[in-house]
Amino acid sequence: MEALNKQLTDWAHDYYVIDQPKVSDADYDKMYHELVTLEQANPDFILADSITQRVGGEVLQGFNKVTHQIPMMSLNNAFNKNDLLDFDTRIKKLTDRHIDYMVELKIDGLAINLRYVNGQFVQGATRGDGVIGEDITQNLKTVKSIPLKLKEPLNIEVRGECYMPKQSFIQLNEQREADGDNVFANPRNAAAGSLRQLDSKVTAKRNLSTFIYTVASPEAFDFKTQNDSLIDLAKTGFNINSERKLCQSIDEVWDYIENFRDKRHQLDYEIDGIVIKVNDFQAQQEIGYTVKAPRWAIAYKFPAEEAETVIRDIEWTVGRTGVVTPTAVMDPVSLAGTTVARASLHNMDLIMEKDIRLLDHVMIHKAGDIIPEVTRVLTEKRDDTSVSYEFPTHCPTCESELERIESEVALRCMNPMCPAQIKEGLNHFVSRNAMNIDGLGPRVLEQMYDKGIIKNVADLYVVTEEELLTLDKIKEKSANNILTAISNSKTNSLEKLLFGLGIHHVGAKAAKLISENFQSIEGVMAAEQEAISAIDTIGPVIADSLVKYFSNDEVKELIAELKQAGVNTDYLGQTAADIANVDSPFKDKTIVLTGKLTHFNRNEAKERIEALGGKVTGSVSKKTDIVVAGEEAGSKLEKAEKLEITIWNEAQMVEAIENSTELN
Numbered sequence: 001m002e003a004l005n006k007q008l009t010d011w012a013h014d015y016y017v018i019d020q021p022k023v024s025d026a027d028y029d030k031m032y033h034e035l036v037t038l039e040q041a042n043p044d045f046i047l048a049d050s051i052t053q054r055v056g057g058e059v060l061q062g063f064n065k066v067t068h069q070i071p072m073m074s075l076n077n078a079f080n081k082n083d084l085l086d087f088d089t090r091i092k093k094l095t096d097r098h099i100d101y102m103v104e105l106k107i108d109g110l111a112i113n114l115r116y117v118n119g120q121f122v123q124g125a126t127r128g129d130g131v132i133g134e135d136i137t138q139n140l141k142t143v144k145s146i147p148l149k150l151k152e153p154l155n156i157e158v159r160g161e162c163y164m165p166k167q168s169f170i171q172l173n174e175q176r177e178a179d180g181d182n183v184f185a186n187p188r189n190a191a192a193g194s195l196r197q198l199d200s201k202v203t204a205k206r207n208l209s210t211f212i213y214t215v216a217s218p219e220a221f222d223f224k225t226q227n228d229s230l231i232d233l234a235k236t237g238f239n240i241n242s243e244r245k246l247c248q249s250i251d252e253v254w255d256y257i258e259n260f261r262d263k264r265h266q267l268d269y270e271i272d273g274i275v276i277k278v279n280d281f282q283a284q285q286e287i288g289y290t291v292k293a294p295r296w297a298i299a300y301k302f303p304a305e306e307a308e309t310v311i312r313d314i315e316w317t318v319g320r321t322g323v324v325t326p327t328a329v330m331d332p333v334s335l336a337g338t339t340v341a342r343a344s345l346h347n348m349d350l351i352m353e354k355d356i357r358l359l360d361h362v363m364i365h366k367a368g369d370i371i372p373e374v375t376r377v378l379t380e381k382r383d384d385t386s387v388s389y390e391f392p393t394h395c396p397t398c399e400s401e402l403e404r405i406e407s408e409v410a411l412r413c414m415n416p417m418c419p420a421q422i423k424e425g426l427n428h429f430v431s432r433n434a435m436n437i438d439g440l441g442p443r444v445l446e447q448m449y450d451k452g453i454i455k456n457v458a459d460l461y462v463v464t465e466e467e468l469l470t471l472d473k474i475k476e477k478s479a480n481n482i483l484t485a486i487s488n489s490k491t492n493s494l495e496k497l498l499f500g501l502g503i504h505h506v507g508a509k510a511a512k513l514i515s516e517n518f519q520s521i522e523g524v525m526a527a528e529q530e531a532i533s534a535i536d537t538i539g540p541v542i543a544d545s546l547v548k549y550f551s552n553d554e555v556k557e558l559i560a561e562l563k564q565a566g567v568n569t570d571y572l573g574q575t576a577a578d579i580a581n582v583d584s585p586f587k588d589k590t591i592v593l594t595g596k597l598t599h600f601n602r603n604e605a606k607e608r609i610e611a612l613g614g615k616v617t618g619s620v621s622k623k624t625d626i627v628v629a630g631e632e633a634g635s636k637l638e639k640a641e642k643l644e645i646t647i648w649n650e651a652q653m654v655e656a657i658e659n660s661t662e663l664n
């Protein structure tokens with residue numbers, strides 16, 4: 001068990017910390033299951049640092065308080081160049097030593113303190129008021145970039161930031177919106193909410209990560225500088241942010257800041273500023289502290305990016321699960337690099353809470369640096385005639401009465417035959433992670449539905465060429481491509497179908513686990529609630545939803561129709577042969593995307609490359625195989641040139657993607 005745990009831990013570190021996976025997911029999963037099996041048979045021998053403990057443990061009653069032996073201080077702020085020049089002058093007055101500055105990104109998450117005894121992770125805490133924080137050890141154990149055991153048996157306390165990557169934040173909010181739950185305002189709140197869970201199994205699903213930036217008592221070790229300590233922390237197994245820079249002067253610091261002012265929007269995580277630290281530890285000691293903050297460091301804060309506009313309309317759209325969501329239609333304004341004219345208002349509660357009205361002047365920002373949102377209403381600019389917003393009472397598509405379900409913040413259309421819901425369901429069914437049927441975009445599906453060619457997903461499999469040719473802009477060639485794509489989808493493994501059915505709460509990951517467990521659609525349909533929720537990481541909510549879904553006679557009918565049409569309903573797994581069969585220049589290669597992409601957005605490009613057997617990482621290193629440089633590529637491109645790594649432009653990438661055959 002020790003040997004398995006060591007190997008798995010090393011592989012996980014390669015994957016989550018240094019971004020260089022060494023084995024396939026299948027090999028990793030196989031060994032992981034071997035360890036789980038041994039642990040189930042020998043529960044007394046489960047290792048304290050077993051990687052299996054990362055899935056979360058018992059539900060707590062509350063969090064214990066933790067007193068920080070060394071207080072967690074805060075930082076003084078700088079808002080402009082003058083503030084920085086003043087800081088530099090103060091420093092030079094307080095010491096005669098030569099000063100280098102270490103500049104680091106100010107990660108916008110939550111400060112954490114991690115305590116290790118004998119190399120074992122024993123306690124993780126929040127900052128709290130700086131002296132007393134909360135014990136969130138259980139939750140932090142689920143964060144994969146936090147080592148449970150260090151490479152050496154050290155007694156050490158380290159500090160850093162726990163954060164949620166922008167993309168994970170966006171996906172989490174999309175899911176919450178579809179489930180009728182409250183959305184998080186920004187990645188920082190999402191990270192805070194995730195760490196404040198009494199049930200660590202919830203935290204485990206939230207995809208949090210960390211950057212460690214300091215040792216609590218560096219004098220106990222042999223480090224001379226902040227730079228040395230960071231290099232050592234990385235060697236010890238911690239995740240260290242690679243964008244730091246050692247600067248010789250405050251002017252150089254300013255250049256770094258200017259550079260990140262725009263570049264920060266391209267990072268995978270949010271930053272709210274830049275931290276400037278005196279690099280030399282002895283110099284730090286000479287310069288000293290105030291009560292609240294070190295004198296040897298300062299945080300430069302970027303101004304929050306906001307814009308003012310006017311709300312012209314609120315549109316309501318029906319999603320796949322019947323949730324009706326509002327979107328503000330606004331006068332176009334430019335914000336953090338793009339023109340914004342629409343913003344999701346998420347749900348009815350949010351409109352009430354902010355008292356948003358038509359014709360209101362509002363301030364907007366970008367949550368997670370990407371999603372436009374209304375931050376506040378400028379009530380002082382309101383007209384006398386302004387009245388509270390009146391919520392719709394009927395579905396904008398099928399006109400059936402909307403319901404508000406207790407425990408949900410959403411309005412729902414409860415009509416399962418609502419055309420908007422069915423169309424969304426069809427779009428979901430053909431999407432990449434579901435049945436992956438190319439050529440059937442929303443417009444084509446909408447026409448097929450409106451013309452009565454299809455009324456459910458099973459009908460797709462009996463569509464004829466003649467029927468397709470009646471659609472707008474569909475000629476013989478595209479009709480044939482569509483028919484081939486539909487036909488190819490019949491051989492998909494069960495999880496794609498199960499996800500594609502769009503069962504409430506059943507995401508792609510859950511669908512995979514459930515399919516793996518029950519092997520066939522019959523197995524899933526016959527499974528009882530207990531058997532489903534016994535699967536690791538599948539909770540009762542998902543299990544209930546599945547059982548309820550498959551108890552419906554219309555659903556049984558639909559499954560029978562799909563089988564009749566020849567759609568595979570067995571779990572096929574991803575065999576080694578599948579992976580070996582991929583033919584693409586990305587296979588087994590590490591790729592970095594940088595600069596502006598125009599053909600695909602970043603996420604799409606990443607998905608496509610991953611489906612072609614490539615691994616997309618965020619930073620350029622010697623192990624990078626290809627750097628794809630879009631427009632205005634910056635430091636990553638420079639680094640790639642220095643390291644003589646193959647550089648492609650976007651067109652080369654698109655061509656390579658389109659000439660490759662994908663894994664399903």
Ligand code: IVH
Nearest residue numbers: 073074075104105106107110111161213275
């Ligand atoms: S050093 C003595 N470095 O910013 C204080 N802090 O406003 C040492 N933060 O509570 C903090 N990134 O949560 C430091 N690279 C970084 C940081 C960082 C984010 C946060 C941290 C701290 C807050 C101070």
